[in-house]
Amino acid sequence: MRNLFGVFAVAFAAVGGTKKPTTWLIDGNNFLGQKGTPRQSEILIEKLKPVANTNDAVILVFDGHRDGDTVRMEQSEGKFRTITLEAGMSADDFILDEIRIISNESKQNRVKLVTADKRLRSFALDTRPTVKTVVNPIVFWRKYYPRMSGMKKRVDDTPSSESE
DSSP, rough: OHHHHHHHHHHHHHHHHOOOOOEEEHHHHHHHTTSOOSSSHHHHHHHHHGGGGSSEEEEEEOOSSSSSOOOOEEEEEEEEEEEEOTTTOOOOHHHHHHHHHHHHTTTTTTEOOOOOOOOHHHHHHTTTEEEEEEEOHHHHIIIHHHHHHHHOOOSOOOOSSOOO
């Protein structure tokens, strides 16, 4: 019996004890264009703030507007950062640079990218093992967001009754 406990303890440590630092990079403008996801950046930011309660870092990146004198803006709340780039700057380029920086900090760091952009996806996956996975924004919104924000996905839409 002691031997069996030792095997479980080693297996548990291997699975749970060695979690590598993970950063979620989210292509904000690409996310806003998907069916069933928020359409306004302010709403998306507010909805994603609870995700900052996870152990993972989350960076939401928006392209700079092509027409205008926008300057880079950055907001942080815990492990959640929102970055709006300066005029004409591409979130894709910023995200690829950020992946390189994260990879150079430590080979143990991992990135999960949220985008539907095929070109960005291809370039990001070339940096394996740093980029562990690329998640489509719709899949992120339906599958990962409820878990990461602490909400449980209900099986049905009927409201539960507090009193009978």
